[in-house]
Every structure is written in structure tokens, then in C-alpha cells.
Amino acid sequence: MDVGKGNGNGKKPRKQYSDRARAERRLGWMLAGPAFLVMLAVTLYPILQAVYDSLFQFRLTAPEERAFIGVENYAVILTDPVWWIALRTTVFITVVTVVVELVLGFALALVMHKALKSVRGPLRTAILVPYGIITVVSAFAWFYAFDINSGYVNNWFSWVPGIDENLNWFAQGGTALFVIMASEIWKTTPFISLLLLAGLAQVPDELTEAAKVDGATWWEQMRKVVIPNMKAAIMVAVLFRALDAFRIFDNVFIMTNGAYGTEVLSLLAYRQSISRLEIGLGSAVSVLLFVCVLLICFVAIKLFKVDLAGSQGGK
Amino acid sequence: MTNTSTKGKVLWAIVSVLVLVYALFPVFSILATSFKTPSDLTSGKFLPSSGTATTSNYEQILVGDAQGLFLSALRNSVGIALIATFIAVVLATLCAYAIARLDFPGKKVILTTALAVSIFPVISIVTPLFNLWRTIGLYDTWLGLIIPYLSLTLPISIWTLAAFFRQIPWELEQAAQVDGATTWQAFRKAIVPLAAPGVFTTAIIAFFIAWNDFVYGISLTSTEAARTVPAALAFFTGASQFESPTGAISAAAIIVTIPVVLLVLLFQRQIVSGLTSGAVKG
Numbered sequence: 070m071d072v073g074k075g076n077g078n079g080k081k082p083r084k085q086y087s088d089r090a091r092a093e094r095r096l097g098w099m100l101a102g103p104a105f106l107v108m109l110a111v112t113l114y115p116i117l118q119a120v121y122d123s124l125f126q127f128r129l130t131a132p133e134e135r136a137f138i139g140v141e142n143y144a145v146i147l148t149d150p151v152w153w154i155a156l157r158t159t160v161f162i163t164v165v166t167v168v169v170e171l172v173l174g175f176a177l178a179l180v181m182h183k184a185l186k187s188v189r190g191p192l193r194t195a196i197l198v199p200y201g202i203i204t205v206v207s208a209f210a211w212f213y214a215f216d217i218n219s220g221y222v223n224n225w226f227s228w229v230p231g232i233d234e235n236l237n238w239f240a241q242g243g244t245a246l247f248v249i250m251a252s253e254i255w256k257t258t259p260f261i262s263l264l265l266l267a268g269l270a271q272v273p274d275e276l277t278e279a280a281k282v283d284g285a286t287w288w289e290q291m292r293k294v295v296i297p298n299m300k301a302a303i304m305v306a307v308l309f310r311a312l313d314a315f316r317i318f319d320n321v322f323i324m325t326n327g328a329y330g331t332e333v334l335s336l337l338a339y340r341q342s343i344s345r346l347e348i349g350l351g352s353a354v355s356v357l358l359f360v361c362v363l364l365i366c367f368v369a370i371k372l373f374k375v376d377l378a379g380s381q382g383g384k
Numbered sequence: 385m386t387n388t389s390t391k392g393k394v395l396w397a398i399v400s401v402l403v404l405v406y407a408l409f410p411v412f413s414i415l416a417t418s419f420k421t422p423s424d425l426t427s428g429k430f431l432p433s434s435g436t437a438t439t440s441n442y443e444q445i446l447v448g449d450a451q452g453l454f455l456s457a458l459r460n461s462v463g464i465a466l467i468a469t470f471i472a473v474v475l476a477t478l479c480a481y482a483i484a485r486l487d488f489p490g491k492k493v494i495l496t497t498a499l500a501v502s503i504f505p506v507i508s509i510v511t512p513l514f515n516l517w518r519t520i521g522l523y524d525t526w527l528g529l530i531i532p533y534l535s536l537t538l539p540i541s542i543w544t545l546a547a548f549f550r551q552i553p554w555e556l557e558q559a560a561q562v563d564g565a566t567t568w569q570a571f572r573k574a575i576v577p578l579a580a581p582g583v584f585t586t587a588i589i590a591f592f593i594a595w596n597d598f599v600y601g602i603s604l605t606s607t608e609a610a611r612t613v614p615a616a617l618a619f620f621t622g623a624s625q626f627e628s629p630t631g632a633i634s635a636a637a638i639i640v641t642i643p644v645v646l647l648v649l650l651f652q653r654q655i656v657s658g659l660t661s662g663a664v665k666g
Contacts, residue, residue, distance in 0.1 A: 090487065096660040097488030104479035104538060105494050108501045111535040116504070118512035162464050180399055188400045194652045195407040200650040202411065203596050205614040210414040219417065224428035234428065255410060260659070267660035314507045319598040323618060335507040342511040343603045343615050353507035
């Protein structure tokens, strides 16, 4: 009730202002609080629980053997080459997919930005389709296309050296990773190109026009005018995609289930806790994975800040 | 740049075709597979061999042996994703309204929390939830998926809606009040029509995200009681031990793709503005 009165009396003299501010404050938290609490409950609580569980030797299949062992789980994981190989694979997938998606996404954004009015709509719709496809469906589409039994890729590309009808893409790390990354790139490039399209729209046309008048080539316009002006959009796109790629799970689970050196960190955590019911070890892997994601964020934010300051100083 | 020349038009036609092929080819690929007979699956051809295209894969999952498996997963997916979307959008609308409209300390904290939650690796949350849900009986239930889905849908809903709501000219509400409307009337007549498209767009994006989930789906369910479509696809087995379920999975994949692609086609403009305003301007 106060609240309505507070709002209605908004134009009152300064003396009343603190009352009104207090009411607004209360209303603000009343409205925003539930969402805030739910977010904390569904993420902060489980993460704390994971930290706690990671200090125990704890198998669901042998609950009576549960015992506090401190950081031993972490020691086990960090001295096991399985962790380091999974980390290397995950970082490799993240770096390659983000770089390819950035280039491809930028090209698609340019196409959408410059396209004739008549094709702009259909192009944008088509580019959005992969975004709407379930990752698991996209994983199956790529898997079946390359699969040695049901696939047509070997048939179509038999003229490429190294590809013949007996090539089993999913029986070796390199080729399996290639298909995994290809499906990941296909599915998530739309997101990055939409962000870049929004960034492109914010580059003032006069700047590119001026550069063109000065005789700059297309490449020079891009490098000196367009890209520096959409740095923020690029940084946001790279950060979001990198964090997302680092958590890759669906594609790998469907295509190889981690075999042949394609295991990634999410899959390692899944195998420990859900498949093997090693809650202690699995929790420790989960916590380490979370720490990795935090590190990426931290580095990105640092770089971002430095960049922002640099570009402001430059002008 | 004027694109009126013939050469420019031809160039754009080629570029457009390339982009269309890139975006749609994998979809056609799985569509073609879904119409193949078991014996045709190993032909190494893209399209079903002439004259052998069959709808038996669709029959198998809609009225045949795999019916129970697929239809229950479909029902779970639709129900769970809709409920999670609804809760997330209601909570996020209140929250984003407060952030855009009211002055209170802690706005930054809320937005930062939302960002932090959205970067959480799902797998890190799923391990403790798996254990907890088994203890308190939420394992393999709808509620057991709806709650974790909020961690996926709430943050992006808050960011997108806050960005939408910031663009609304809130003075309209005061103007309406000056014209004699009550607070509630002013809000309903002046603000709701402006906010509704943003809320609707957010709901579509949140629904996509819930519909797409795989990790929670396979980790927190074990039976038809709550297993969602993506999880069911992964655990699908063929009609017999010796038959790989390629055709049936492809058919199921197409069925669950159609509604989403239709949504994309219908609302592409809003979806684009929602995604980009949440991420870039936020």
C-alpha cells in the first residue's frame, strides 16, 4: 500500500524523498528478489554442495564407506593423465571452434548486413535455423552423414586424398574431433553472427564512406574502421562462445562418447558421477571444471578492460 | 554500395545460395535419412534410392513399437519446457521491471548474478543435484527437471527483458496518469502493450534453451516418467538388438525439429532483436 502512495506522491518536496526511496527500494527487492533467490538456490547451493562432496571418498554404491579425505580427490585427478588429456582436448575444441566461428560468423554477418533487401529476410531466417535445431539432433545429422554405414560423405568425397569408403571417421581421434567440431560450428555460428550483425549495425556509415573516399581498399576499411568500431560486440561474442564451447558435451556424447581421445571435461565429470556413481571424485572434477570456466572469464574480463582503456586512450 | 547492376545481382544470388546450403543442408540430410528403408540406409547415397522412400520410420515412432518411448518423451519435453519457460518468464518479468523502472541498491548484484549463473558449467551443477534429487525423491520427476532448467532460462530471460524494458519510454505511464487514469490503468494501457512483445520474445528464446537441454535430461531421469526428447534420442535402441535405430532416430529428430523451425520462421525478427539486445546492449 505504501508503495502505491509513494509512487503517486513522487513529486513531493525533498523531505519526503527518503520515504519514497525506501518504498521504491522495498518494491524493487520484492519484485526482483524471487528471481534472485531462485538463481542462487539452483546454482550456488549445488556448487557449494559439490565443493563439500569433493572432500569425501563417496561412492553411491558403497555409502557406508563414505569418509572425509580432504583434497585427496583433487590430487588423484590432477596427477591422472586422463584429466590433462581431457583438458587439452577441451581447450583445443574451444580455440578451434571459436576462431572458425568468428571468421565464418563475421562473413555471414557481412552478407546479412550488405544483402539486397529482397534476400535479407530469407537469409536471416535460414541462418537462424541451425540455432533452433536441438544440439542432439544436429549431432545425429552430422554423425549419420559421416558414419561408415549410413553415411554418404565417404561416397561423395572419395576423390579427396585420404577419404575412401572404408574411412571410419569415428574410430580415430583426429577425424572424430573434426566432425564433432564441424557440427558444433554449424549449430552455434548463427548466434555469433547475430551478435556481430548487431555490432556491424552500430558502425557509423559515414566512417566507412570517408575511408572509401580516402581510397582505402575493402580490406583496409575492415581492418582500420569497421573492426575497431565493433570491438565490444566481438569481445562479447568471443567470450560467450568460448565459455559455451568449453562446456561442450552433447556432440561428443552422441558421436564417440569420449572414445579415441575425444573425451572432454564435461564428459569426464559425467562419467565419474552419473555413470560410475563416484560422487566424491565426480564432484571434484565438477569443481575443477567450474574453476576453469571462472579462469576464462577472469582472463577475458582483464583483456576486455585493457582493451577498452587502450582504445579510449588512443582516441 | 548500390547493388543494382546485373553483375551484383548474380553475385548476390550465388552468395545467397551458398548461405542457404550451409544453413539448411544438415537438416535435409537428416530429413533424407528419415525416409530411408533399413536396407537403403547403407547405400552411401544422400537421398533414398528411387522408389524406396518410406514413411515406416515415422510409423514406428508414432504408432509402432517405439511409440511409448517417443510419445512419452515428447510429452515430457513439451510439458517440462513450457512450465520452466513460464516460471522463468514470470520471475524474470518482475525482476527486469524492477531493474529497468525502480531505483534500488543491488541491481548490479542481480545482473552480475544472472551472468554468473549463465556461465556455470551445467555438468558442475548436475553432480550434486543428482545426489540430492535421489535423496529427496525428485530424481526422474518433472519437478526434478523444471528446477534445474530455471538455471538455464532465468539468467538469459532477465538480461533480455531488462534490455527490452530499458527501451520503453516510462514517461507514458505518468502521462496517462496525468490524463486521469489510475496507476493500474496507466500501467496496463500504456506499458503492457509496449512490454508484451519483449516478454513474448523472451519466452521463445527461453523455450528454445529448455527444449535443447541434454545434460540434465540424461543425468536426472531414468525412465519414461520424465525423460525428455534429446535424452530419449540418445538412449533409443532399434526394433531389435541387431538393427541400428538410424531411421527411427532421424524421424524423431525431424518431428521435434519442425515446431522449433516454424517458431523461428514466424518470429525471426523478434528473436534476432531479443538475442542481440540482451547480449550486446545489456
